[in-house]
Amino acid sequence: MSDNRFGQLFSFTSFGESHGPAIGCVVDGVPPRLPLSAEAIQPYLDRRRPGQSRFVTQRREADQVEILSGVFDGMTTGTPIGLLIHNTDQRSRDYGEIARQFRPGHADYTYQAKYGIRDYRGGGRSSARETAMRVAAGAIADLTLKQALGPDYSITGSVVQLGPHKIDRSNFDPAQIDQNPFFCADAKAAEAWADWLDGVRKAGNSAGAVVEVVASGVPAGLGQPVYGKLDAELAAAMMGINAVKGVEIGSGFDLAARPGDEAGDEMRMGADGQPEFLSNHAGGVLGGISSGQPVVVRLAIKPTSSILTPRQSIDQDGKEVALQTKGRHDPCVGIRAVPVAEAMMACVLLDQLMRHRAQTQLLG
Amino acid sequence: MSDNRFGQLFSFTSFGESHGPAIGCVVDGVPPRLPLSAEAIQPYLDRRRPGQSRFVTQRREADQVEILSGVFDGMTTGTPIGLLIHNTDQRSRDYGEIARQFRPGHADYTYQAKYGIRDYRGGGRSSARETAMRVAAGAIADLTLKQALGPDYSITGSVVQLGPHKIDRSNFDPAQIDQNPFFCADAKAAEAWADWLDGVRKAGNSAGAVVEVVASGVPAGLGQPVYGKLDAELAAAMMGINAVKGVEIGSGFDLAARPGDEAGDEMRMGADGQPEFLSNHAGGVLGGISSGQPVVVRLAIKPTSSILTPRQSIDQDGKEVALQTKGRHDPCVGIRAVPVAEAMMACVLLDQLMRHRAQTQLLG
């Protein structure tokens, strides 16, 4: 109900604006006695950090996270974990007219319409800067899941489409994901994308993307039917990431076009005596509950709205203006959405795991 | 947190299985002094009711809703509204082997894996029968919104794709939606679909669909950033409907492929002195907040999993079986998803409207 909180048993509540003194969050419900330190969280934030290639914003933020509470002698205590990141690159400048203008594709107009006031500096609360806290909270979720579920568990995100260009699935190699600036598992596609996105960037334009996140080693049984379904909560988690306009599970929209005899995943007994599915159109979720197969989610991210090309708009007085965004921006925000989407996956899975066990393991 | 509850300020909590004595729900938070009766809710249920054409299940359910509380002298009192629908067509029969078999594409396996027990009769709690309560609760939401927002407000759902066959947007006529068995706004497409779906049905197969729901007359400002965004809650609401595998807002997945200079909706001042958007790729939501434009959501529904064609599976003992579904089933569950999706849209909008006003109108 608190609308800046995410999650039920494992939850985090975030605060902070793009150009305020700091952003932060409170992570609640973390199991006690988990080894934790700022150093353990930092690598997750570093993956998302701006300024690492020419394809992401040149804003320079160290994004050094501080743990203010909830950890003692290197272990979580079960009390809430306060996290803080100071904003270091808040270029002081005169916002001038932009302070009163509504940038197309941005939340300027809707925040103003909703609240009658807005922090216009860098988008304020609507800035993707807030996603750093999702990544930090997601890091704690991921570390908890690793310990709870063991080595079979992992979450892997990657960009599977940049603008209109999809990867070739036959080239998919997870080992490639961290070898290029696109979190792309298809090395060849990544090369082609670099050239193409350079062109887009130089033309003062921007590109969208499709991100895929796969969680493996997720036990069957997670999901609370019928209004806390695993897929419903994943959909909310992903759709709530900045610039996301679509979410699909498993074969997603493609399933609408398929006949029934191709859609339902058939089952057999595996060599290990465990039930086994012959396909995964369901994306690991049946009836809102995980099936034990990999959980597969894809999200569509719209192209960055801040572009050099002038766009028509109005200002708060209703005066018509032409808007051209200067300054530092990602030509494709979809790239940096990868670690954010992974984080949201981890948060949803941990919360669901805790809710699942609370109900089903009480009576043994 | 109660996982059979949907919504925050306006909420409903549902119960009931496909073949139990009744299904029902408790609708809470309804504003007082709204004229309400079972007769006002019934037409919404009748649109969803089975048995109305050869393209939906032949199960015969009157789906007569009873109001047990919360209404006095024809008006809501502000106290919770108990709703009940008796199940009348629970054909008593021997379930035999099906009681222990996992139907592909169904939730049989995951319910068993989660709870270690399941009501196998007609899918139990995972049956689409539960959606009747969503429609009943949605009816109350819709009637409330009508009174709160006035005549500009409306919610219209339709099937825009059946199997691989999309409508022709140039034929889109809302007046057609109730003139064919598909809730289809393109009369010509509906005709073609009838032939095509007959073929699918006779072949013992099934089809998926894409449903689109448009809410007009929604004021700007609805949505609670950043973890109660309007689009995030719509995504959860729609993804949680049975058989839905994908959700998109506005131009959705298509936006991933577009350049930035086509994606952000430009603004101008309208003839009426109100801000006006020149396009609606955003689907009426910017930064998680409604913009005043129509709110547009599309959902992908997988083909009905229950088909006559035999499918491989296993039973609870791990024995391999071939499963063939007999009995009454919708050849395309996507059709009856239309009133359900409309209902979920109404529930989300009313809840968001109440939350929006609670915060922003307190200090005038």
Add this chain to the structure above:
Amino acid sequence: MSDNRFGQLFSFTSFGESHGPAIGCVVDGVPPRLPLSAEAIQPYLDRRRPGQSRFVTQRREADQVEILSGVFDGMTTGTPIGLLIHNTDQRSRDYGEIARQFRPGHADYTYQAKYGIRDYRGGGRSSARETAMRVAAGAIADLTLKQALGPDYSITGSVVQLGPHKIDRSNFDPAQIDQNPFFCADAKAAEAWADWLDGVRKAGNSAGAVVEVVASGVPAGLGQPVYGKLDAELAAAMMGINAVKGVEIGSGFDLAARPGDEAGDEMRMGADGQPEFLSNHAGGVLGGISSGQPVVVRLAIKPTSSILTPRQSIDQDGKEVALQTKGRHDPCVGIRAVPVAEAMMACVLLDQLMRHRAQTQLLG
């Protein structure tokens, strides 16, 4: 947030008015595979049922509970349990002026002020009739706790003060509680109370009471500091029961007057090698977390507001009136509050137990 819902992981959502067709609730989060039937719930309701002695209301209600969902083959399935009790003794009558008058000590005025409408028949939603659903939900909680915690666990409520007359603690014998119409553990006090309350009743007056509820066999560790403390949730649960005006834990208000060296319960190692407290002023709760000692709560219940003695009041038009309550009423509502308070204790404990285990047992 749904304000007719109680609890987080184990929750129930109730509906229904005193003189409507039925009251009911949805119990959610119940662990699967708990043996359950209407017959197992009924004895709890029978303890609360009106009409059993001359000291409680003569309204005749069978209070037969029906299970509508969530139980299959005699076991819970983990899905929501719909419970229904039909109102059988809704004497049809002309409410006349009472429909517009505000009875002193009742919620008539506040419901009207809040909602601008109210179901005046028998107090509508504010009637103690609603507590039947708390008892039904509490029965399920108690049966679950019995199975989860074993034979050491029990909840025992009793009246320890009737009007100004307290029991003699040296006579306290739990075996006496069900041997008199007062749920009183002091047989001698119960005798004296019978005479005294007869006098009160004949004088057209009413009496208050203090109820004590003790939960034994509660493991240490339950309670979620700092805003989900065990004692805070017990306080809300008990204060929310009709007519309750005070709640205390352990030595409660008496502790305010004691010196520190008498208040903190000292500890020693017990003969069984387990930590042991030398007193229980804390009432089994330290820092909001159960200590393993018996959890002790007392609640003060005001005298029944409906009395034969005429009282000054006004009606909806502001006209001054003299009000005298006719009809069937408990001379002391505190008596029937005993099974209700026991039920609320069970609901809080089970919910807290589930939340506790969810967080602390995830990592073993």
Add this chain to the structure above:
Amino acid sequence: MSDNRFGQLFSFTSFGESHGPAIGCVVDGVPPRLPLSAEAIQPYLDRRRPGQSRFVTQRREADQVEILSGVFDGMTTGTPIGLLIHNTDQRSRDYGEIARQFRPGHADYTYQAKYGIRDYRGGGRSSARETAMRVAAGAIADLTLKQALGPDYSITGSVVQLGPHKIDRSNFDPAQIDQNPFFCADAKAAEAWADWLDGVRKAGNSAGAVVEVVASGVPAGLGQPVYGKLDAELAAAMMGINAVKGVEIGSGFDLAARPGDEAGDEMRMGADGQPEFLSNHAGGVLGGISSGQPVVVRLAIKPTSSILTPRQSIDQDGKEVALQTKGRHDPCVGIRAVPVAEAMMACVLLDQLMRHRAQTQLLG
């Protein structure tokens, strides 16, 4: 559900330990365009600050609050407000044996039993230091209510009993409350208390207290029956404050002993044409809803558990020890509970006001 969050529409989520680097909270749901600054919050914190008289702990904390977000150009923006207070007086010292010993009356044992780990420095999360964040959040609630409800609204807390010594109600003068170190409205009692408490302190002992909080100018209608009642939420809010063991509303426990014809507050039309109550035994709450009368709550606070007198206990190994608390402690924690209880009252009232209006004013 997030157990370090308080409130629904107006909420705050706190974090921090007694001896960590900082404590803080996120205040969510604040209406936009409320003038706000750290300077406006600080006076509330200063009232609670330690070290201001010989009757409270000599720990020196500046308790300077910083606003990290949610305020722009001196006004709230409707986005979450991050608040931070650095701990400045964390005396570094060797905790030695105390690190493993369970202090009687403290939460040491229960935190250890629950989490298997605890931050033993100064009580960690269970320290009353956390209440600073309640006061900060309460300040924002109070400032909002002042603007929403106007000059009739006020919240006034005071100590009405110190140890066994009650105030004389005929001397009650609110103007005296800030004129003595006890927040006592009876100047004469305050004088006597000073002498008495000096004696207690010098004897190495401690004292309990009863605090009363009165909210005036609260409109009729606040409270969400039946599980979000105003009195139930006040009970939870107050019982959750450190060391509180009892809560009562209006005449509270005294009502249990009174006859019905004295308990129900009679009504008349006032000179101003408004309904008027002839007494306030109900403490401003009927049926869980505010009546427009002053809301009156009293809380019993146990004596400070940390005393110089040695007490028996055990340590984590089960070894029996004698514990004597050195260091800085309040001889009566009840005194500094006054601003905390006022803060919790403000938080509950604002949250209820927002929930009330959300439901009841939607349809005008």
